[in-house]
Amino acid sequence: MDELELLAHADARGRCYTEANERRRVFPSDEAIAALAAFDEPLPDHGPPAEDTLALLDEVGSPATTASNGPRYFGFVIGAALPAAAAVERLMLAWDQCASTFDNSPVSATLERVAARWVLDVLDLPGDSAVGFGTSATACTLAALVAARRTLLARQGWDFDRDGLLGAPEIRVVVSELAHITVKKALRVLGFGLNRIIHAPVDVQGRVDAARLPRLDDRTILCLQAGEVNTGAFDPFAGIIPLARESGAWVHVDGAFGLWARASSLAHLTQGIELADSWTTDAHKWLNTPYDCAMTICRDAQTLAEAMNSDAVYSSASAYAQKNLTLEFSRRPRGIPVWAALRSLGRDGIAELVERHCAQARRIGDGLARAGFNVLNQVVLNQVLFRCKTDAQTLAVCAAVQASGEAWFGGTLWQERPAMRISVSSWRTRDEDVQALVDLLTALHSGIAKD
Ligand SMILES: *Cc1c(COP(=O)(O)O)cnc(C)c1O
DSSP states (O other): OOHHHHHHHHHHHHHHHHHTTTTSOSSOOHHHHHGGGGGOOOOOSSOOOHHHHHHHIIIIIGGGSOOTTSTTBOSTTOOOOOHHHHHHHHHHHHHOOOOSSTTTOHHHHHHHHHHHHHHHHHTTOOTTOEEEEESOHHHHHHHHHHHHHHHHHHHTTOOHHHHOSTTOOOOEEEEETTOOHHHHHHHHHTTOOGGGOEEEOBOTTSOBOGGGOOOOOTTEEEEEEBSOTTTOOBOOHHHHHHHHHHTTOEEEEEOTTGGGGGGSTTGGGGTTGGGSSEEEEESSSTTOOOSSOEEEEESSHHHHHHHTOOOBTTBOOOTTSGGGTSSOSSOOOTHHHHHHHHHHHHHHHHHHHHHHHHHHHHHHHHHHHHHTOEEOSOOOSSEEEEEOSSHHHHHHHHHHHHHHSSOBOEEEEETTEEEEEEEOOOTTOOHHHHHHHHHHHHHHHHHHSOO
C-alpha cells in the first residue's frame, strides 16, 4: 500500500469512528479494555506493513477509547474537537511543520500571530500582550511563573538568568487554597517549595476571600483563578488585583477554562481580570481544539520573551517567535487549530458555545435538585457539583453512571466529603443529551439514594 492509499485508509477509519460517536459507550466495556492486551507484543524484529499497524490501532484501540469527543462526556473539563480544528490538524499533519520561527515555517508564524491577536481580542486582554502557544495550561503556567519570578528578582537588582536562585532575594507565592494542582506542580517544579506556599483562604463557593488575603508586596507572586474546577467560581479580581499591583506584586491568573467566559455575556464574572500581569488558558478544553493546545499570555511581552528566549547562533529569530515565548524549541504550530476554531465560530459562535454550556449546566443543576440531589455550588458557569445524602450513596451513584456507558463524569472531594462534578464543555452536547443525563441520574436517585 503506498502512502496516499494508507492515508485514505486512516481517514476512512477516522470517519467511521466519528460517525459512531453518538452510539459509542462513553467509557469502554470491560471486554474492550481486556482486549488491549493484544498491544503487549514484543518489538518486532522486522516491521510489518504500515496498514497492519493502523488496523491494529483501530480494531483494538478504538473500542477502548473514552468517548470524550462525543456528546455525553461530562468529565473534567474535557472539550470535544470542533470539526474545523480537527480538519486543519489533518492538513497540518501533511505539512509537518516545525513552527519555531518564521524561517522554519512562514505560514505557521503568520497564522500563530493572527491567532494571538484574535485571542487577545476575543478575551478582551491588552492588545500588545505576548501569546505563547504551549502544550498545556500546566506548561503555560510554568512559563508565566518563570517570567514572574525573573521580573520580580530583576526589580530587586538580581539577575536570575546569570546568578540563579542561590543567595537571591526570596520571592513569596500566595495562591488560592483551591489553586489547581498543576499550579502547585509548576511552583514545586520551579523550586518554590510546597511548604513555603502561602494559601489565601476561600469562601464557600471556592473564591479567594479578599478580606482575608495574605500580605502582598513587591516580592510576591499572587496566583488567582478564573473557574474553580469543582464550582466554576471566579476569584473577585476587581477587588484584589488593583491592590496587589499597587503593592508591586505580580498577579497571575489560571483561567484554564474560565477565561473563555470573557468571550460571552458572562464576561462580568471576570471583571478586573484584565488588570493582571499574566494569564493561562487552554484551547483544548472549552475552545474545543484537539490536544495539546494552551496559551501563556503576558501583559509585558518582553518579560515572557526574555524568560523563554532560546536564540542560538544557528537559530536566531524575532524576539517574539513562538520558540521564544514557550518552553518548546521544536514545536508543532498549535496556534493554527486555535485560529481555525476562532475563525469557524466567529465572535458570536464563541459566545453561543459558552452561553449554551452554561445554560445546560443550569438545567442540569435544576434537574438534579428536583431529583433530590444536593447541589453544592451556585451554577455560575459550566460546572455542577452535587452529592447524595450519604457518602456511600454518592460513591454508588458515581460508579453506576461510569459503568452505564451512557454518560461519564468524575468524583471529587468537596469540603472533605465525596461529591460528583459535571462539566459541560463539548460542542456536541445537545439539550437532549443533557436531558438524558438528568433522566439517568433521576432514575439512579430513586434506586440508590432514595432515603
Ligand atoms: C485543566 C486545568 C488546568 C491544567 O490544564 P492542562 O492543560 O491539563 O495542563 C489548570 N487549571 C485549571 C483550573 C484546570 O481546569
